[in-house]
Amino acid sequence: MISLTNLILVFLFGSVVSYLLTKSNRVLGSIFNFLLTAYALYEIWNLNINYSEKLFGLFNNLESTFKVTYLGKYFALVSMIIISFVAFFIIEWIKKKGIKPAAFNAFMLIMISGVLGVFFANDLLTLYIFWELAVLGSFLIVPMGKEDSKKAAVIYAVTSAIGSYMYLYATFAIFKRYGVLSFEQVSQQLVNDSSLFKWFIILFIASAGIAKSGIFPLHTWLRITHGNAPDAFSAVLSGQLVKMGSYVLAIAISVFPTVQMFSSFYHGIPLLNYLLIWLGNISILIGTFMAIRQNDMKQLIAFSSIANGGYILVGLGTMNSIGYAGGLFHVFNHAIAAAMIFLSFAAVVYRTGTTKIDEMGGLIWRMPWTFVTYLVGIISLAGIPPTSGFISKWMIFSALVNKGMFITLAITFIGSVGSFLYVFRPLAGVFLGQLKRKHADVKEVPGIMLIPMLLFVVLVLFIGVYPKPVLDYISSIEKVLGIKPISYSGFEIVTPLGKWNTLTVFTMFAVGFIIATVLYLIFPRGKRVELTDQYTGGDYLYNYDLYHYATGFYRFIERLYDRHPSFEKLYGMLAVFFRSIGDIVTDLIYKPSPSGYVFWISVVILIIYWVRW
């Protein structure tokens, strides 16, 4: 077994190797990347719980260590499954011109080393260091996408920085007050602390997670960044990187036990968690309603990631056996579903070169397997049995009903029913309907790209029928964190409200399908006609491209909230404000005399030093 430090070093040095290899041959470098990630997946799979390792010591009382916990291992496994599948997808995808393959592969490995460090860090500072490494790697990949993706990268970095600097500030504050940084010691100190200090600590630490997992009010970067990042990387961004935020949120509210730290506010939910649940609620609403409006398929799923981040936060925030388990299970489900959907979009863009829903149509006739991936992905995202997506949504609903939180419940229902609406839009617009003439000779993507997509399909269905492997992890996590573990046995999941059986549901679904097929087969076969042979109410069709209904698919409901308030606009206004202040300073001070400018800067620095803010 390789030590964790060495594993991370392998990735860091591997990035240089990958860069050189990809320079000589794109495919070779990507194969190297895939082998490395698959190896890391294997290693992490075999890691022992509570295995710890010293990384470096800064001062006498401050050591940076790695420790394998159930929580970290769960997140790391989900991440590495996503990353290694996507890495396999990239082997073929990288052949496409337009991105810088060598830099792409190298930064990918840097990002992965950061990700691994985050999930195994045992103290706040180590987590921060690797967090920034992961952000750095991903930040450098984002501008390789579309034309305006440089701006997207800046917005991504700035939003991420807001969260991580608040986190860093909390870390320093903790160190100054208690002189410790490891999670266990800090949580002991915080539980015993009676002042308001813990409010500020938990909120500031959570804010890193809020920024990263796209929770309101720091959600605006997802649309821009997910929409403009390179297509295959969007799958990692939405499937994996966003889950780092969920990890930090889980740390902020469960590793530092908020239940013990804050007084109960409503049915055993601490006040702080209640606040976070409301942030999650607002994210669900924003994500759902804005996703319904989108015409760009990648931005549509980016908004859905905001909504699902909200789901995870609501689940974790309840801090009750079944709700917390639902939140953790949703991490897995959304990771897989988002990766599937973004990979199928990457396949579509690979062949058609556009992400606009209304510029496509009828691709199912040319790319059936991509369609299957997308279909199973959205069934899981919308939480329909027998896919795994249902299990987590059901857990969250059960927890909310059990606690009598009806407004949150209503909002999660909006998110759930609304997800039928928005996932159907690309389904109808991109895959169904009339094939556009310009896409007449589009082909299915090559086998190497299909394999990871179809493996995801198998995984989603398998976990949907047999959720035990994931539930095992979740119940262990809950046991360690002092939450009552969920009860389940094989195919059956039990809550205080009742139970259901995954296998029965799957069997019944299969039976229903068989009955329908038998009925279908015994009656006479229909004549196959083209999609151009339509009922038109007597009109003559002369342009089949225009006969496809995809523009303004939900116009009638969008009209109801056309004049919605927008945080994106607010942030835009702030940006303009600061830019104009900068302009004024430049015009008034810098342009007349640069030396005066330097003088004033020195004065300001001296004042700051003197006041010691």
Add this chain to the structure above:
Amino acid sequence: MTILKVIAVLLTGFFVGLTLEGIARKIMARVQRRYGPPWYQNFIDVFKALSKRGISHGWIFDFGILMALGGVIATLAFVPLGDLVAFPGLDNIFIIVYLFAVGALGMAMGMVGSGNPNASIGVARALTQMLGYELPYLISIAGVLYYYKTSSVSGLMMAQQDTWTLFKMPIGGIVAFVSLLGMLGKKPFDTPIAPAEIASGPMVELSAKYMGLLMLMHTFSIFVEIGLFVDIFLGVSNYFTFLLKFTIVWIIATLISSVLPRFRIEQVVKFYWKVPLSLAFVQVLFVLLGWVF
């Protein structure tokens, strides 16, 4: 045993469902001072449609119809018909509601797969309408779940030994019934079909056996929707009293729908989110405060 029960549920759905649809046509005709077709007209329709040679628009069209019918059959198997429960203890309300969505998704996919814009508009409207009625419905149901502390449908039914939930939570019952009208696609909530505007919407390209299979799906879905309402709100019932209550609810829904005009789609959503949703919240507030009769 389970297999026999599932078969019994499905056969009840088929025979009673088609009969009731025929009766509903008769009643509607009488309200509108027509004579109306005989009660067995729907059996004739289904078998005639099934036996014809129609047209298909490719594999996704066929697959969508199979998924629609299969999903609804699977859902129906989980609905308890009075004391006829195929899967005791496993008939979770969320399972039924979400498994039901498989049928809806299958139908939507197949019909949009036909490539007719009228079908797409109909499906978009149907999904929007779903966003309207599901919310008040699920909230009022959630109040019931919270009160009885179980999410098993047969458990909810057995919990009403002393009084019906409809009388314990009258506001929630009314909300659920109004939502039920939307679920059934009865007027004034038949916007997705709207024959005069969008040529029957989703069904525009259907013919012959495809039409027949979807008529079956429609029959079964009526059974799921009304069956849930009867089980949750109308007290303990055995198989026969269940069918009696079912018939009464169905007839009331038919009578209401036969005299009303149609909402526009955004009016549907606005209506559901204004009136029934606020009433549902009032009901759950009563439940939380313990004001249950």
